[in-house]
Amino acid sequence: MAGKFVSMRNLKFLMYEVFDLVALTKAPYYSQHNQKGFDMVLDASMKLAQKMLYPLFEEMDRKAPYLEDGQVKVHPQVRAIMKEFGQGGWIGASFPEAWDGQQLPGLLHCACQLIKSSANYSAGVYPGLTSGAARLINLFASDELKATYLPNMMDGKWQGTMALTEPQAGSSLGDLATTAFPTDQGYYLLKGQKVFISAGDHDGVDNVVHMLIGRIDGAPQGVRGISLFLVPKKRPDGKGKLISNDVTVSQVFHKMGYRGAPITELSFGDKDDCRGFLVGEAGRGLMHMFQMMNEARIGVGLGAAAIASAAYYAALDYCQTRPQGRKMGAKDMNTPQVPIIEHADVRRMLLFQRAVVEGSEGLLMQCSRYEDMLNIAPKEEHARYELLLDLLTPMAKSYPSEMGILATSQAIQCLGGYGYCEDFPVEQHFRDSRIHPIHEGTTGIQGMDLLGRKVMMKDGQAFILFLEEARKDVAAARAVAGVAPLAEQLEAALKTLEEVTAQLAGLIGKKGVEIFLADATLYLEMFGTIAIAWQWLLQATAARKALDNGPKPADMNFYQGKMITARYFFAYELPKIKGLVQRLTDGDPLTVEMESSYFSD
């Protein structure tokens, strides 16, 4: 039987008790759904996770992808996984019915993704990327492209990818060099290299569809010259067959973790026969791609939270069953040893993990809630939810990613020497988790995105909306006995956030943009911690109310644990912003002043 990797109880708490998923069904867009149906979808996710994904978690790591005769070989079960995701409707689960999707609320979709990714993060990447690519095609491609590519993608027979990074450009997308030469045949001839393309080629599907950004020959330099293309690995020959489209795999990277899915380096048009099809408007490729990018960034945060969840439950199981030592003061060696969960320091390590996992899940669901509002709110309110979503995205990506490393590391620590060995899953979780601060925009990039763009855009509108939202919840929490002290702490943190933000914004004029953004990563860390505190306040408020209403006996432990974990977050995690605030406001631009040559000796 599969071990526990996620808490269904907690996901339902978040969906139903914190974010009131059922209320969405009153809106016409979601009116075909009801709670019974939601529960069935959750159960189906759990069944898929337990029966198919979790049993392959370790094996897909041990049998990592490799390149053979120009073809990337992956675990044989990847084909079955893709088929299952396709047939189960998971690839288009959150798509509107007009796209042949299930039109599921984002909140539910988020929960389902958390279930599947915590069972096996790598496995979820294949259908997840296919879904993202299909979304782009639905949004921007011609009807002909849609008809040619979408059905097989939705069925899980063809893989979708996002092909952005190039060897010489990395995070500097403006420097990318892949070129599309126009023809008079309705297609472009592509030429260039892409690197670190997840699922960029494999034998678990019959074809791969790359959503690729490149530059039409002669287009302007920088990001304004970038267009989006659909570039298949194999193209239909017009006679019902697929033929090679001159896309070759130059290498599969051997990675420390996340080994169940291949990351590839690809070469397009080595034989000048790689056809690509413009998607959307020429010159707006990056803007189009960012439709997928924001989703992908939140998806990375989700994957990170999911891995931390799996590691947490593995650690919890160990701590509940491993006897060692005795309670402090009970020094009689004749008494049996106690499970290590009885030691305060072990509980602290577990609470840390739980706080990261459930706090991150909360923030991810908060984003989903705003996505859902975009489907049901009147047009004039859309800007509000778009701004909030834009603002939260870098935090929803980075907080789980950065803290996920620390959480999985603490899971190892709970197991001691055993945690460092392959006999237990936590060492794999630790290795897997390390990818997240890197892919889909490094933490450094997210920091600059948050402080340099999101907080500043439209005269700080997104930032102001965030404060409104958080303070609305602070006001509600103040009215709940037992939660009010946490509300006061959050209010103080929000004030600090306003002050620090104002002080930093003042640097732009006084000291210039470089100094303004020099510690954007620390600002992201501070803001992210406050955003998670906000989520913990919401969760504590819901749990406290449930306790006050006399919960079912079976729910008592859950709500009590929730309350203590909230207290943990405010006692141990939120105070970490103090050091960050001191640094962000001390005015010593030492990283800018430092000469690069000072690193030499």
Add this chain to the structure above:
Amino acid sequence: MAGKFVSMRNLKFLMYEVFDLVALTKAPYYSQHNQKGFDMVLDASMKLAQKMLYPLFEEMDRKAPYLEDGQVKVHPQVRAIMKEFGQGGWIGASFPEAWDGQQLPGLLHCACQLIKSSANYSAGVYPGLTSGAARLINLFASDELKATYLPNMMDGKWQGTMALTEPQAGSSLGDLATTAFPTDQGYYLLKGQKVFISAGDHDGVDNVVHMLIGRIDGAPQGVRGISLFLVPKKRPDGKGKLISNDVTVSQVFHKMGYRGAPITELSFGDKDDCRGFLVGEAGRGLMHMFQMMNEARIGVGLGAAAIASAAYYAALDYCQTRPQGRKMGAKDMNTPQVPIIEHADVRRMLLFQRAVVEGSEGLLMQCSRYEDMLNIAPKEEHARYELLLDLLTPMAKSYPSEMGILATSQAIQCLGGYGYCEDFPVEQHFRDSRIHPIHEGTTGIQGMDLLGRKVMMKDGQAFILFLEEARKDVAAARAVAGVAPLAEQLEAALKTLEEVTAQLAGLIGKKGVEIFLADATLYLEMFGTIAIAWQWLLQATAARKALDNGPKPADMNFYQGKMITARYFFAYELPKIKGLVQRLTDGDPLTVEMESSYFSD
């Protein structure tokens, strides 16, 4: 050619400029040495590291130890490494001449170990453990045991180990069950299991000598019933041959990192024919073992700092050579991309690593300095240095171990996606580094050791001495322009440390020991950060003086970089204690109050 893994310039700075190694040669015990000799030893270390150890760093990871026919097989070069360490006199480098050692100062020995361990941490473990075991034998064993075992150990032909942990006991040493049955033949018959024994068996040596703790049959329960034994894998049969001593390997663990050295599970006396020899006094085994344990704990910190050093230089090299993006504001895409070290956030990541590495190296050398004082100071001053050493040991173990994970993680981040791949060494450094918070006493154990024992012992004498030492350096730094502001910051931190410590000590009577020690790990983190700040103040003072005295042009970058890194530590790292202080003094014993059942749902 080997890449850079350590800074010789920095090691010499610490040895000669901060800790005045040459002054030691005025004492009779070290009078046979001089600076020229020290430099030759350093060069020999570097040569060994570059020629033999570093080239095997990756290979020893890829070809990990395995068990075959009851014998652990390691990389074939391990035999050559042991031979080289034996013949080079490295195993007894810090031993007194009376033990056939080199009688090198601890400061120099520390530098040599840093060089070798940064080249290849796993490789250094084999001779390092042998050295530790030989020290115990020299200190406590009979002349007969010395004569039988030491020569081959000192020559690197026989491996030494420390065999403490048992499967059912882990950190709870009082519960260990390995039993020694007395005979009338001058030996004991051993029976029991030991687990996680580093280098517990391998084919790079002809024999393995275990320094094992166990319980003489009928001895009292708990730690008072523990005795120390020498238990060889093969014993001399009295006729010049080695015969099996009934020690068998039950498994070799497959670890995430630190794969160049085997960790084994051993079974003693399955056939009732495992002979062990009492070392030292019966019932004082744990006390004897702790002679080796403190050395081993500082050794773990040293290994962690060394790995972080290697990762830092790999990251630095990448950042200096990888072009990407442009300076903030320079948006002309026609200009070439700049090396990423030109970005402030990348410099911040590098400064973090450098601050951890050089700060840790400073604290380790501080410990060595106190060890050296024990060899040359008058008897009446010994208590002082022993107390200081006792107090610093848990920090010298834990700060580099915990921060080493973060530093190697930042090294990966500097390389982006490449850092996550096996093509670069940093992913191995990250995996290797994760062992250190676990072995030789987890961080949690170190925290309780620091707060529960070291700070409290002898009415806080060690703590008072630490404050004296730090304040002496604060006073000196106040007199140096450009360093005085850092001195004020350290003084403020020392005051905070005193206050927090007093408040915590007050809990013992008021709330009991469990609550007093509940956050000992956080206390360790706070104290460790302050101890490293002290080291950075010392280094800044020395660097500032050197700059004021008009250094050689070739040294300018080094000293300037040193000053900025010190500023970095005080601006970015020391403020982290603020959050810890808030938590340590907020009085909410939630980890103690939390019911274990609240983790269920």
